[in-house]
Amino acid sequence: MRKNVIQVVIKSTVMPFRWLRSSYRCFYCYDVFREPKDLKHHQNVHSVEEEIPKAMENYWEPEVYVDISNISCRLCTETITELYQLVDHLILKHEIKFNKDIGMGMNAFKLEEFSVNCLICDHRFSTFGHLLIHTNKDHKGLSEVLCDICGQHFRSAKYLRQHIRNEHTKKPVVCSLCGLTVISKNKLRTHMQNFHNHRYKCYACSDHFATHYKRSQHMMLAHKSREVIKCSYCPRSFVYRSSMMRHVRETHLQERTAICTVCGWRSFAQYDLQKHMMKHSNERNFKCSDCEKAFKTKKTMRQHYNNIHQKPKLHDGVVNEIMLSK
Incomplete structure (x- = not known):
């Protein structure tokens, strides 16, 4: 499967991407983006031919998400509109090695500026998460069953239900090492990684790290694995370019183009404005x-929990949170 994907990505304009917790992620460096257009623009910083083989070495999902909104062949000017058409074209005209017996290895989507399209029925959706829900509900048997929470693939609805029960259902679980109670097995796994297990091993030395980001930071600073991304205004450095740009806009340029129409509060990011607008809403999600009391924001709920209910055993920053279904 890996060789199939590498061949197609190198010889065409299809864009591989990742989806995790309501955000797009760069397939190569894990930078996070809220909008498809920002992800597409970011791709220009990567050398696809050099980086896709290494990225695929550490990819273990059965298929790769690819955007085909601007699909074309890099080797010629023939008009291409679909992923299967592209594969047939590359095999017949350019004689690439592609093993169809093991499947495509790719799941195609069209990420437009204001919507994402279902390629089976052409319905449009405002977010990629909504498209995944639609795919599972309306096109079972025609495509992979996808988890709309984390984007993971499953061969059937049975395995999806098992995954949701184990990973995303909020059922209290106790850590056997420290006695901490968390709301799901998924939260317990995160806790174990952060406090009891450093599973991200450095590629160059024997050091281990709790998160992928911390390992990347170590690789960059200790082993010079990639160029340090420095702020041009101050001495701070960053692992990801998107983090540096956010820092520059917020701290140095102080761009405040997102404006609250209720109170005039300003922010440099539309996402922050959306969170701010919760203060003006009567919804308490x-x-x-512990006490069934509801709050407008996660922050105020956490403050309440820490002040009123937090047990001595709990680590800082770990709270039990339950989203009310709308």
Whole structure:
């Protein structure tokens, strides 16, 4: 499967990407983006031919998400509109080695500026998460079953239900090492990684790290694995370019183009404005798991939990949070 994907990505304009927790992620460096257009623009910083083989070495999902909104062949000017058409074209005209017996290895989507399209029925959706829900509900048997929470692939609805029960259902679980109670097996796994297991091993030495980001930071600073991304205004450095740009806009340029129409509050990011607007809404979507009291924001719910209910055993920053279904 890996060889199939590498061949197609190198010889065409299809764009591989990742989806995790309501955000697009760069396939090569894990930078996070809220909008498809920002992800597409970011791709220019990467050398696809050099980086796709290494990226695929550490990819273990059965298929790769690819955007085909600007699909074309890099080797000629023939008009291409679909992924299967592209593969047939590359095999017949350019004689690439592609093993069809093991499947495509790619799941195609069209990420437009204001919507994402279902390629089976051409329905449009405002977010990629909504498209995944639609795919599971309306096109079972025609495509992979996808988890709309984390984007993971499953061969059937049975395995998807098992995954949701184990990973995303909020059922209290106790850590056997420290006694901490968390709301799901997925949260327990995160806790184990952060506090009891450093599973991200450095590629160059014997050091281990709790997160992928911390390992990347170590590789960059200790082993010079990639260029340090420095702020041009101050001495700070960053692992990801998107983090540096956010820092520059917020700290140095102080861009405040997102404006609250209610109170005039300003922000440099539309996402921050959306969170701010919760203060002006009567909706209380964040519920305390201990006393049933509901709050407008996750931050205020956490403050309440820490002040009223937090046990001595709990680590800082770990709270039980339950989203109310709308």
